[in-house]
Amino acid sequence: MSLSNGNGKNEAPLARNYGGDAETVNNENKAFKIFVGYDPSEDLAFEVCRHSILKRSSIPVEIIPIKQSDLRKRGLYWRERGQFESTEFSFSRFLTPCLANYQGWAMFVDCDFLYLADIKELRDLIEDKYAIMCVQHDYAPKETTKMDGAVQTVYPRKNWSSMVLYNCGHPKNRVLTPDTVNTQTGAFLHRFQWLEDDEIGSIPFVWNFLEGHNKTVENDPLTLPKAIHYTRGGPWFEAWKNCEFADLWVNEKEDYQKQLKKESAN
Numbered sequence: 001m002s003l004s005n006g007n008g009k010n011e012a013p014l015a016r017n018y019g020g021d022a023e024t025v026n027n028e029n030k031a032f033k034i035f036v037g038y039d040p041s042e043d044l045a046f047e048v049c050r051h052s053i054l055k056r057s058s059i060p061v062e063i064i065p066i067k068q069s070d071l072r073k074r075g076l077y078w079r080e081r082g083q084f085e086s087t088e089f090s091f092s093r094f095l096t097p098c099l100a101n102y103q104g105w106a107m108f109v110d111c112d113f114l115y116l117a118d119i120k121e122l123r124d125l126i127e128d129k130y131a132i133m134c135v136q137h138d139y140a141p142k143e144t145t146k147m148d149g150a151v152q153t154v155y156p157r158k159n160w161s162s163m164v165l166y167n168c169g170h171p172k173n174r175v176l177t178p179d180t181v182n183t184q185t186g187a188f189l190h191r192f193q194w195l196e197d198d199e200i201g202s203i204p205f206v207w208n209f210l211e212g213h214n215k216t217v218e219n220d221p222l223t224l225p226k227a228i229h230y231t232r233g234g235p236w237f238e239a240w241k242n243c244e245f246a247d248l249w250v251n252e253k254e255d256y257q258k259q260l261k262k263e264s265a266n
Contacts, residue, residue, distance in 0.1 A: 031062035032123055033106040035096050037089030038065035044236050046111040048249065051256040059120045064099070066092050066108075079182040087111075093161065094181045094189050097168040109163045109227075112234050113208075114249050117226035122207055126165060130201035131172045132192065133165040135208035157191045159231060163208045165201075172199060211244050 034053065038046050050063050068088040071077035076099075077092050085091070093108050100106040105126055126133065137159045166173060175194045187193065192200060205214055209225030212232050217223040228248065233240035235249045 031060040032119065033100055033104075034061055034063045034119070035066050035093075035099060035106060035108045036063060037087060037093055037108070037110045038067045039087045039089060039111065042087070042111050042236065044253065045230075045234055048236075048253050048256050049109070049111050049113050049115070051259070052113075052115040052252050053119055055255070056115060056117060057119045059118075059123065061119060066095070066099070068092055071095065076178045077182060082186075084186075091181060091186070091189060093164075094176050095178065096164070096166050097173040097176050098178060098181075100166070100168040102168050102174060104168055105165060106168050107163070107165050108161075110229065110231075112230045113163065114228045114230070114245070114252055115226070116228065116248070121226065122165070122203070125203055126167075127201055128167065131167050131170040131195050131199040133167075133201035133203050134160045134163060135203045135205050136160060136200070137205070137208070137210065137213075159208065159210060159229070160192070161190045162229060162231065163227070165203070170199075 036046060036049060046065060053061065053063060066089050068077060071092055076095060079091060081088070082090075087110075089110075093110075096106055096108040105123075107122075136157075172195055181189070204222070206222070206224060206226045209228050211228055211230045211234075214225070215223070216225070225245075228245050230240070230243065230245075230249070233243065235241045235243060235246040236253075240246075
């Protein structure tokens with residue numbers, strides 16, 4: 001299935017990685033920090049996700065991969081991998097406020113996303129009264145496996161933690177210390193049990209559009225995905241090369257590789 005990237009001829013020029021500590025999203029001169037979950041087995045997915053954000057962003061952004069190996073070297077992550085952790089960032093994602101020095105707003109997103117819209121649109125949805133904001137899915141997958149054979153688990157608030165805007169300076173998020181992230185249960189972390197329900201803001205589902213679950217409605221632009229989440233498995237896996245929206249991801253991959261080739265030639 002094909003979709004417009006949402007920008008057409010008006011697509012923003014290729015953005016660059018910018019420095020800055022992103023103390024506040026209201027300061028246009030500082031980069032909005034985006035932490036992307038990284039797994040060596042999905043390196044290409046990370047690069048395409050990163051490329052799709054940068055290409056369409058009209059604001060300065062800083063994209064930082066959350067690499068478990070680096071976190072272990074820095075003494076920030078030491079928990080052993082559990083049998084139901086399908087990626088290396090299943091728990092390390094919750095270090096986002098810590099990695100942002102508990103300042104300003106920052107975003108975490110899984111690497112299996114493809115962005116089709118300007119990240120500024122998402123950042124502009126931020127409301128300071130919330131500790132976090134995310135798409136509040138009601139999702140119960142039918143498959144028993146995902147990606148490259150990983151077990152598909154079912155639990156309340158599933159996929160809420162796959163893309164989160166964190167108010168890193170919020171007092172409640174100071175509980176997300178390395179010690180907490182390394183010792184707390186999956187239920188405590190993925191269900192945001194350190195927060196009250198009214199401290200969790202809602203984002204339109206099109207910013208975490210679950211391939212195979214969410215649907216577009218004809219003549220309803222509010223249902224067109226702004227960010228596709230290949231949560232079951234993306235086209236970079238042989239078993240999922242023909243999944244819905246696979247053509248959009250493949251086109252983005254080719255665009256990324258074209259840019260990489262141009263940069264290496266210079």
